[in-house]
Amino acid sequence: MLLQTKIQIPHFENQLNYDQEILTIGSCFSAVIGRKLLERKFNTLNNPFGTIFNPLSIIKLLQHALNGDAFPEDHIIHHQGRYLHYDFHSDISGNSPLELENNIKLSAKTAGQSLKKVSTLIITFGTAHIYELLHTKTIVANCHKQDSQLFQKRLLNIDEILDAFEPFHNKLIQINPRVQILLTVSPVRHIKDGIAENQLSKSLLRVVCQELCTRNKQINYFPSYEIMMDELRDYRFYKEDMIHPTAQAEDYIWEKFSQSFFTEDTKKKILQIETILKALSHKAFNPNGEAHQKFLSNLLLKMEQLTPEFDFSNEINQVVDLIQTK
Structure with a gap:
């Protein structure tokens, strides 16, 4: 009995290994x-600009980073004791x-330094809906909870994304x-735009x-979006907000990604x-x-054996401290 519609997972011709550098940018799934x-x-x-949802803001940030361009000062605002910029997520503040x-x-x-040498650039588009500042007619990456009357919301069209x-x-x-670009549409549902509107947005991004x-x-x-919509077509794979995939769903998509x-x-x-990693998260009955x-001694040995290739210094120190408390 088949209880799922399986998504055909593509085979990436230039597969990834540990010799390569990777840059991710885009929505929270990225x-x-x-x-x-x-x-x-x-x-x-990983996401050096914070979470960015719409394609034009993602492209703008990448373009500026590559060229070393300055960002407009008139997009700086003050909100709840912090200075923010409309082109960035609130993770980038001061x-x-x-x-x-x-x-x-x-x-x-x-x-910018990463883009010049990276092997793989992973870009995740979240939504095709954008907000424009009314007084400048410029797209913002994040409204930072400012008055909605300052912005105009609209749907991007395919050509303007491609042209950018x-x-x-x-x-x-x-x-x-030699850079390879991996595109994906975020499985996170932007349902505050409306269910039908979210589907339209995701469809445009997929095209x-x-x-x-x-x-x-x-x-x-x-x-990733198709896996969430078809293979994981059940609300138990969403968090309580009914928007974000659960950790189990993220792990499932990661397994497909790995394959x-x-x-x-x-x-x-x-x-x-x-x-x-699983052993490190183990909760001891009697530490x-x-x-x-x-x-712990066996775990320490495993990490030391991998240390010439991978940096386990923090994890090793963590385990050493636990052993020394004996």
């Missing part, structure tokens, strides 16, 4: 993938305009010809991804690291007991 890559010791820069400016410069510089992406991509491959993949063989698509994009040797190394101390 941050989830980035976090899982970091946990498994991949060389990853106690003063100068501190905010320095944090913006640092994130842009870090992203093309010059960025052309510049990127001039500087970094954009397909067009970009068709135009360039170095651009690929991973069906598609990692070499066999890389999968074996990931399995070793995941075994260690000072002989059995648990032996467990």
Whole structure:
């Protein structure tokens, strides 16, 4: 009996391994993938600008980082004791305009350096709905809970996303010809836009991804949204907000991602690291007991054996401290 509609997972021709550098940018699902890559010791820069939902803001940030351009000062606002910028998530903020400016410069510089040498750029589009500042007619990445009357909401069209992406991509491959781009549409539901409106938005983003993949063989698509909608078609795979996937759903999509994009040797190394991560999260019944101390010693040995290739220094220190409390 079939209880699921299985999504055909694409085979990524240039599969990922631990020798490559990865940059993620986009919606919160991009941050989830980035976090899982970091946990498994991949060389990853994860969402350096914070969570960004719409394609034009994502492209703008990437373009500015690549060119080293300055960001407009008139997009700086003061909200609840912090200075924020309309082009960035609230993760990029400051106690003063100068501190905010320095944090913006640092994130842009870090992203720009990464773009010039990265092997894989993972971009996750969240929504095609955007907000424009009425007095400047410019798109913002985040409204930062400002008065809604300051903004106009509209739906992007396919051509304006493609037209924005093309010059960025052309510049990127001039500087970094070997870069592979992986596109995905976020499985997070933007239902405050409306159910039908969310579906329309996701459909537009999916068409954009397909067009970009068709135009360039170095651009690929991973069906995270489709996996969530079809294989995980049950509200038990959503958190209480009925918007975000649960940890179980994220793990399921990650497994599909791993099948598609990692070499066999890389999968074996990931399995070793995941075994260690699971052991590190183990809650001991008797932390000072002989059995648990032996467990910690064996765990320490496993990490030390992998240390020449992977940095387990923090984890090793954590376990050493527990052993020393015996």
